[in-house]
Amino acid sequence: MLKKIDNLEKYLRDAGIKPSIQRLKIFEYLASTNSHPTVDKIYGALSSDIPTLSKTTVYNTLKLFQKQGIILIINIEDNETRFDADVSFHGHFKCIECGGVEDFPIPEHGKIEALVDYDISEKHFYIKGICANCKKIINK
Protein backbone atom coordinates (compact mmCIF):
# COMPACT_ATOMS: atom_id res chain seq x y z
CA MET A 1 0.00 0.00 0.00
CA LEU A 2 1.15 3.52 -0.77
CA LYS A 3 2.26 5.30 2.37
CA LYS A 4 0.62 8.63 3.18
CA ILE A 5 2.81 11.57 2.16
CA ASP A 6 2.18 14.77 4.12
CA ASN A 7 4.71 17.03 2.46
CA LEU A 8 5.44 16.09 -1.12
CA GLU A 9 8.15 18.72 -1.65
CA LYS A 10 10.03 17.38 1.37
CA TYR A 11 9.44 13.78 0.21
CA LEU A 12 11.08 14.50 -3.15
CA ARG A 13 13.92 16.52 -1.56
CA ASP A 14 14.60 13.70 0.94
CA ALA A 15 14.88 11.34 -2.04
CA GLY A 16 17.47 13.65 -3.62
CA ILE A 17 15.07 15.13 -6.19
CA LYS A 18 14.68 18.88 -6.77
CA PRO A 19 10.91 19.41 -6.51
CA SER A 20 10.01 21.35 -9.68
CA ILE A 21 6.32 21.97 -10.40
CA GLN A 22 6.32 19.35 -13.17
CA ARG A 23 7.89 16.72 -10.92
CA LEU A 24 5.45 17.47 -8.12
CA LYS A 25 2.47 17.18 -10.51
CA ILE A 26 3.73 13.93 -12.05
CA PHE A 27 4.34 12.29 -8.68
CA GLU A 28 1.06 13.60 -7.27
CA TYR A 29 -0.84 12.12 -10.23
CA LEU A 30 0.91 8.77 -9.97
CA ALA A 31 0.26 8.60 -6.22
CA SER A 32 -3.43 9.46 -6.73
CA THR A 33 -4.26 6.51 -8.97
CA ASN A 34 -4.10 2.75 -8.66
CA SER A 35 -4.40 2.24 -12.42
CA HIS A 36 -0.62 1.79 -12.93
CA PRO A 37 -0.59 4.26 -15.82
CA THR A 38 1.71 4.40 -18.86
CA VAL A 39 3.65 7.52 -19.95
CA ASP A 40 0.89 8.26 -22.50
CA LYS A 41 -1.81 8.10 -19.83
CA ILE A 42 0.14 10.35 -17.42
CA TYR A 43 0.90 12.80 -20.22
CA GLY A 44 -2.76 12.81 -21.27
CA ALA A 45 -3.92 13.50 -17.72
CA LEU A 46 -1.52 16.40 -17.12
CA SER A 47 -0.88 18.08 -20.47
CA SER A 48 -3.86 20.46 -20.35
CA ASP A 49 -2.79 21.57 -16.86
CA ILE A 50 0.90 21.88 -17.84
CA PRO A 51 0.99 22.98 -21.51
CA THR A 52 4.82 22.89 -21.63
CA LEU A 53 4.90 19.20 -20.68
CA SER A 54 6.23 16.66 -23.20
CA LYS A 55 6.12 12.86 -23.16
CA THR A 56 9.92 12.85 -22.99
CA THR A 57 9.81 14.95 -19.82
CA VAL A 58 7.26 12.58 -18.28
CA TYR A 59 9.45 9.59 -19.15
CA ASN A 60 12.69 11.18 -17.92
CA THR A 61 11.00 12.29 -14.69
CA LEU A 62 9.70 8.77 -14.05
CA LYS A 63 13.15 7.27 -14.72
CA LEU A 64 14.61 9.75 -12.19
CA PHE A 65 11.92 8.81 -9.64
CA GLN A 66 12.74 5.14 -10.17
CA LYS A 67 16.50 5.73 -9.84
CA GLN A 68 15.87 7.52 -6.54
CA GLY A 69 13.66 4.65 -5.35
CA ILE A 70 10.30 6.42 -4.97
CA ILE A 71 8.46 4.62 -7.78
CA LEU A 72 8.53 1.21 -9.46
CA ILE A 73 8.57 0.47 -13.15
CA ILE A 74 6.20 -2.36 -14.04
CA ASN A 75 7.15 -4.37 -17.10
CA ILE A 76 4.44 -6.90 -17.86
CA GLU A 77 4.20 -6.50 -21.63
CA ASP A 78 7.22 -5.80 -23.80
CA ASN A 79 5.41 -2.89 -25.47
CA GLU A 80 3.78 -1.33 -22.40
CA THR A 81 5.71 0.17 -19.49
CA ARG A 82 3.65 1.15 -16.47
CA PHE A 83 4.51 3.00 -13.28
CA ASP A 84 3.58 2.63 -9.62
CA ALA A 85 4.14 5.06 -6.73
CA ASP A 86 3.68 2.19 -4.27
CA VAL A 87 7.19 0.77 -3.73
CA SER A 88 6.19 -1.80 -1.10
CA PHE A 89 6.46 -5.47 -2.24
CA HIS A 90 3.14 -6.44 -3.77
CA GLY A 91 2.00 -8.36 -6.82
CA HIS A 92 0.39 -7.14 -10.02
CA PHE A 93 -2.35 -8.94 -11.87
CA LYS A 94 -2.95 -8.02 -15.51
CA CYS A 95 -6.22 -9.06 -17.09
CA ILE A 96 -5.74 -10.11 -20.70
CA GLU A 97 -9.42 -9.30 -21.41
CA CYS A 98 -9.91 -5.77 -20.05
CA GLY A 99 -6.22 -4.80 -19.89
CA GLY A 100 -6.55 -3.60 -16.30
CA VAL A 101 -3.66 -3.97 -13.84
CA GLU A 102 -4.46 -4.39 -10.15
CA ASP A 103 -2.46 -5.01 -6.97
CA PHE A 104 -2.57 -8.12 -4.81
CA PRO A 105 -0.78 -8.93 -1.55
CA ILE A 106 2.03 -11.45 -1.94
CA PRO A 107 1.56 -14.55 0.23
CA GLU A 108 4.28 -15.52 2.69
CA HIS A 109 7.00 -17.52 1.04
CA GLY A 110 10.07 -19.41 2.17
CA LYS A 111 13.64 -18.20 1.85
CA ILE A 112 15.04 -18.26 -1.68
CA GLU A 113 17.95 -20.61 -1.02
CA ALA A 114 19.58 -20.04 -4.41
CA LEU A 115 19.99 -16.32 -3.67
CA VAL A 116 21.25 -16.31 -0.07
CA ASP A 117 24.63 -14.87 -1.15
CA TYR A 118 23.09 -12.27 -3.43
CA ASP A 119 22.17 -8.66 -2.71
CA ILE A 120 18.52 -8.08 -3.52
CA SER A 121 17.37 -4.60 -4.50
CA GLU A 122 14.00 -5.20 -6.22
CA LYS A 123 11.45 -8.01 -6.19
CA HIS A 124 8.63 -8.21 -8.74
CA PHE A 125 5.80 -10.71 -8.99
CA TYR A 126 3.15 -10.49 -11.64
CA ILE A 127 0.42 -12.72 -12.91
CA LYS A 128 -1.53 -12.63 -16.15
CA GLY A 129 -4.96 -14.09 -16.67
CA ILE A 130 -8.64 -13.16 -16.61
CA CYS A 131 -10.08 -11.13 -13.75
CA ALA A 132 -13.29 -12.13 -11.93
CA ASN A 133 -15.30 -9.36 -13.63
CA CYS A 134 -14.30 -10.40 -17.13
CA LYS A 135 -14.93 -14.06 -16.29
CA LYS A 136 -18.52 -13.17 -15.34
CA ILE A 137 -19.03 -11.31 -18.63
CA ILE A 138 -17.52 -14.17 -20.68
CA ASN A 139 -19.69 -16.78 -18.90
CA LYS A 140 -22.94 -14.84 -19.35
Next chain:
Amino acid sequence: MLKKIDNLEKYLRDAGIKPSIQRLKIFEYLASTNSHPTVDKIYGALSSDIPTLSKTTVYNTLKLFQKQGIILIINIEDNETRFDADVSFHGHFKCIECGGVEDFPIPEHGKIEALVDYDISEKHFYIKGICANCKKIINK
Protein backbone atom coordinates in the same frame (compact mmCIF):
# COMPACT_ATOMS: atom_id res chain seq x y z
CA MET B 1 13.81 -26.77 -15.84
CA LEU B 2 13.48 -27.21 -19.57
CA LYS B 3 11.96 -30.55 -20.43
CA LYS B 4 13.87 -32.80 -22.82
CA ILE B 5 12.49 -32.61 -26.34
CA ASP B 6 13.14 -35.70 -28.47
CA ASN B 7 11.49 -34.64 -31.68
CA LEU B 8 11.50 -30.89 -32.19
CA GLU B 9 9.45 -30.96 -35.40
CA LYS B 10 6.71 -32.89 -33.62
CA TYR B 11 6.97 -30.59 -30.59
CA LEU B 12 6.30 -27.52 -32.76
CA ARG B 13 3.55 -29.27 -34.73
CA ASP B 14 1.84 -30.37 -31.49
CA ALA B 15 1.90 -26.73 -30.40
CA GLY B 16 0.17 -25.73 -33.65
CA ILE B 17 3.32 -24.32 -35.28
CA LYS B 18 4.45 -25.27 -38.80
CA PRO B 19 8.07 -26.34 -38.31
CA SER B 20 10.00 -24.30 -40.91
CA ILE B 21 13.81 -24.48 -40.86
CA GLN B 22 14.03 -20.97 -39.38
CA ARG B 23 11.55 -21.78 -36.61
CA LEU B 24 13.37 -25.01 -35.78
CA LYS B 25 16.73 -23.22 -35.60
CA ILE B 26 15.37 -20.38 -33.45
CA PHE B 27 13.73 -22.75 -30.98
CA GLU B 28 16.75 -25.05 -30.92
CA TYR B 29 19.04 -22.11 -30.11
CA LEU B 30 16.75 -20.81 -27.38
CA ALA B 31 16.45 -24.27 -25.82
CA SER B 32 20.25 -24.73 -25.91
CA THR B 33 21.10 -21.70 -23.76
CA ASN B 34 20.25 -20.55 -20.26
CA SER B 35 21.36 -16.98 -20.99
CA HIS B 36 17.78 -15.74 -21.64
CA PRO B 37 18.83 -14.01 -24.86
CA THR B 38 17.38 -10.92 -26.54
CA VAL B 39 16.27 -10.78 -30.21
CA ASP B 40 19.65 -9.18 -31.07
CA LYS B 41 21.57 -11.99 -29.41
CA ILE B 42 19.50 -14.71 -31.12
CA TYR B 43 19.83 -12.96 -34.48
CA GLY B 44 23.60 -12.60 -33.96
CA ALA B 45 23.96 -16.27 -33.12
CA LEU B 46 22.00 -17.53 -36.14
CA SER B 47 22.46 -14.98 -38.95
CA SER B 48 25.68 -16.48 -40.37
CA ASP B 49 24.00 -19.91 -40.49
CA ILE B 50 20.74 -18.54 -41.96
CA PRO B 51 21.70 -15.57 -44.20
CA THR B 52 18.05 -14.82 -45.07
CA LEU B 53 17.15 -14.29 -41.41
CA SER B 54 16.04 -10.81 -40.23
CA LYS B 55 15.53 -9.44 -36.74
CA THR B 56 11.86 -8.97 -37.57
CA THR B 57 11.55 -12.68 -38.42
CA VAL B 58 13.25 -13.60 -35.14
CA TYR B 59 10.87 -11.33 -33.21
CA ASN B 60 7.74 -12.54 -35.03
CA THR B 61 8.77 -16.18 -34.56
CA LEU B 62 9.29 -15.64 -30.83
CA LYS B 63 5.91 -13.92 -30.49
CA LEU B 64 4.31 -16.91 -32.26
CA PHE B 65 6.12 -19.33 -29.92
CA GLN B 66 4.86 -17.34 -26.93
CA LYS B 67 1.29 -17.25 -28.26
CA GLN B 68 1.40 -21.02 -28.64
CA GLY B 69 2.77 -21.41 -25.10
CA ILE B 70 6.17 -22.95 -25.80
CA ILE B 71 8.32 -20.02 -24.65
CA LEU B 72 8.09 -17.21 -22.12
CA ILE B 73 8.82 -13.54 -22.69
CA ILE B 74 10.84 -12.06 -19.84
CA ASN B 75 10.33 -8.35 -19.24
CA ILE B 76 12.69 -7.15 -16.55
CA GLU B 77 13.90 -3.90 -18.11
CA ASP B 78 11.63 -1.67 -20.18
CA ASN B 79 14.23 -1.56 -22.97
CA GLU B 80 15.30 -5.20 -22.99
CA THR B 81 13.01 -8.11 -23.84
CA ARG B 82 14.43 -11.57 -23.25
CA PHE B 83 13.14 -15.04 -24.08
CA ASP B 84 13.11 -18.39 -22.31
CA ALA B 85 12.29 -21.85 -23.68
CA ASP B 86 11.67 -23.09 -20.14
CA VAL B 87 7.97 -22.48 -19.48
CA SER B 88 7.88 -24.08 -16.02
CA PHE B 89 7.29 -21.63 -13.13
CA HIS B 90 10.70 -20.39 -11.97
CA GLY B 91 12.19 -17.09 -10.95
CA HIS B 92 14.69 -14.87 -12.76
CA PHE B 93 17.46 -12.96 -11.10
CA LYS B 94 19.05 -10.08 -13.01
CA CYS B 95 22.40 -8.77 -11.81
CA ILE B 96 22.62 -4.99 -12.16
CA GLU B 97 26.45 -5.25 -12.27
CA CYS B 98 27.16 -7.91 -14.93
CA GLY B 99 23.75 -7.81 -16.63
CA GLY B 100 23.39 -11.61 -16.44
CA VAL B 101 19.99 -13.23 -15.97
CA GLU B 102 19.82 -16.58 -14.18
CA ASP B 103 17.05 -18.92 -13.01
CA PHE B 104 16.13 -19.75 -9.45
CA PRO B 105 13.52 -22.14 -8.04
CA ILE B 106 10.50 -20.39 -6.53
CA PRO B 107 9.95 -21.27 -2.87
CA GLU B 108 6.60 -22.72 -1.82
CA HIS B 109 4.04 -20.02 -1.20
CA GLY B 110 0.54 -19.83 0.18
CA LYS B 111 -2.61 -19.41 -1.86
CA ILE B 112 -3.11 -15.94 -3.33
CA GLU B 113 -6.42 -15.17 -1.64
CA ALA B 114 -7.10 -12.03 -3.68
CA LEU B 115 -7.07 -14.04 -6.93
CA VAL B 116 -9.14 -17.12 -6.02
CA ASP B 117 -11.89 -16.13 -8.49
CA TYR B 118 -9.44 -15.27 -11.26
CA ASP B 119 -8.14 -17.44 -14.11
CA ILE B 120 -4.35 -17.50 -14.03
CA SER B 121 -2.46 -18.11 -17.27
CA GLU B 122 1.07 -16.88 -16.49
CA LYS B 123 3.05 -16.24 -13.30
CA HIS B 124 6.32 -14.32 -13.31
CA PHE B 125 8.68 -13.60 -10.44
CA TYR B 126 11.89 -11.68 -10.91
CA ILE B 127 14.45 -10.14 -8.64
CA LYS B 128 17.11 -7.52 -9.34
CA GLY B 129 20.28 -7.05 -7.36
CA ILE B 130 23.94 -8.05 -7.34
CA CYS B 131 24.96 -11.67 -7.89
CA ALA B 132 27.43 -13.47 -5.62
CA ASN B 133 30.24 -13.28 -8.23
CA CYS B 134 29.94 -9.54 -8.69
CA LYS B 135 29.74 -9.02 -4.91
CA LYS B 136 33.09 -10.80 -4.55
CA ILE B 137 34.67 -8.57 -7.23
CA ILE B 138 33.23 -5.40 -5.66
CA ASN B 139 34.46 -6.38 -2.18
CA LYS B 140 38.01 -7.22 -3.32
